Amino acid sequence: MSVRLLPVRFPPLPDELLSSWFVRLAHANGEKSHSLSFKMFDGGLNFVQGGDQNLDRGHDADVLRILALATRTAKERVAASTLGAYSGYLWDEISARGVRRWVMPVLSRSSGRTGYGLQACAECLRSDEMPYFRRSWRLAFHIACPFHGCLLMDHCFACEAPLVIHRGDVGIFTPEPESSARWCSYCRADLADAMISSHKLDADLLEFQILLLSTLRRGWINVGGRVINSVLFFEGLRMLWAFLDAPRWSASFRRGMQRRGFSFIEGQEKRYGGADVRRTEGRHKLLAASGWLLDDWPNRFVEVASEARVSSNHVLHFSLHGQGSTPFWLWKPIHDFLDRSMYVPSDEEITNAFLYLVRLGGRVRQRDVCCLLNMRTNHSFRVAAVMKSCHLL
Template sequence: MTAAIRLPVAPRPFRDELLSSWMVRVASRYGLEVPDMTAYMAGQRDTLPLLRQIDDTAPDPELLKIWARGCRIDPARLERLSLKFRHHNRPRDWISSARGGGVSVCFACFDADVAVGRDAYIRADWRLVERVVCPVHKEMLRDRCLECGAHLRTSFRLRTGLLRVFCAKCECLLTGRGGARADRADTAFTEGTLTFQRQVERIINGDKGHLALLERTIRALWAPLDRAGAARPVLALWFDQEGWNCPFEARAAVGAPAPLQHLSVRWRVLTLVILGDLFGERMVPMATMPEAAARLFRRAAPIPRAPYGRRAAISKGEDPIDIVTRRVQRLSKSPVPRWNGNFEDERADFGRVRP
């Protein structure tokens, strides 16, 4: 039986690094993929765990032991890289599952890493669902490659002694092109979105009642409209274009329990903007729902008239969202023809509708 292998040199994880990012950096230094590196460090042992995809949220303890021993590092240090340890009080729905290996990144952060002479790496907080703007560089996160337009999947390669991040599909270098700043209009929009992002973060890390209200509000916005087979969310009424349909890439969020999990960065940004537009700084309805929001949510389902009135219902402890969105129809399973909807880059301006 071959003993477990210990690597002569292995890069140390950064404090804010994603666990899988560190594993990829170690494997890339030796020209291997992560499963191959795991098998190499484990040796020919009967207790080798299945070489399944790395779970950044709650990693396999046996897998961590193999990497800790092979890289000569404290296992507790690797455990602290997991999202479960970093955000132990955060609901799972507010941590991106990163299906298909996709990731949202800040190109300016990669440029900053190279500028100080260290490997580029994936930040753990980029996996938080509400994180759409980099708080350091005030730039929008990217989940699509600027060259090929595909959903972003990353790979690491050595360049001039440092690991750089590349698009796994077209193999282009992911860079902010010298960190050029956006124009003033884009900067103002980004700073406004960052304000919404911080407000949502405070709700998530604060009162559980406000978080539950926020989740119900977002579910109501992405609930299907009352027209059968439309597969359109309630927030479609916020637009000013008649006949606007939910883009195909966002359709999975309509009627889903945790809609933000299924959305790209651009649609998560739109959700935050609509929350700020409808409810202001609180991002959730308090006591009574604003009339503009009520007009949107009424289209989700017919509203049964309470025998004691709406204000009396609220005074009896019923949530205003539950009153407006009661009996929401389930999402129709019928397919939506692609030529009946708006798709990516088909329309750039996102105007408001004032019902």
């Protein structure tokens, strides 16, 4: 099947989101985004489906191939603008449907829910020669611009509507090339005029966010002197976020952190989903709390958890059920310091431990047997009963 070349064509800009690039291509060719999608693809493109922008997932190889041929762009460059390019760095693979960890959902008419999943930096939109949306702006832990230090906006400053790039040409007869990113699709306000430059992220927190973004590029991170694969790190970090975002499980832990200067957003509004659907203020607190814990890992985590008497079950509850076990870097301090489950040895183990201590000589006490068996107690009626029966033999 032959693919028609677009009259005006250009490659994606650095870190540009695939949907942003496609909308810019459509407008540069004098087309609306949906009109061009129906001309290029049978049935058009699904910009929003299953709580996420389906086009941005990059799971459809035919779509990527056609876009590459129509713009004379390398297919690898086209694929690099999709969320699927994070596979092997942020997760093992990305599914075609459903919610994806760390990716914030956008507006979805089918579900009836409003997602503020597309963010933008007003300073970037103002200074860009050609304004466009970055792929990394879709990630939940990306809350501030690494270059300008200001918080990203997740809604229009004028009408408070969510940012939806593919609807920017609705109601416009001839779309302008720059209309896709600069203008709110609801009230037509210029997003670059948003006065958010005064809201700067703390320098240490901005450095932590930059560290997370660089981890995505290189595929590893150093935590507590241990080099960790990025997929395993983000899997554990996602568990920490889920734990901190659930007051039912982390209430005492959150109070312990609040005594150290961290106040959490309770989130009175109704929301469907986990920390990925939090607005900027809520994700700001989660990023700050996790950054503080990881700055001296695992000492700070263990100190707060022990003081709050948080058990291993409270944190491990948020592991990916049926999708793998807890990453070792997170599991080890939980197992070593928070696991309060009682070890119950068999009668044979108690007998062998007692006889071993007898052979070593000296008086054998109940606490010595418990210690040898690595039990979390110094006194046990079963140990005492088995020791007594051994004396009678």
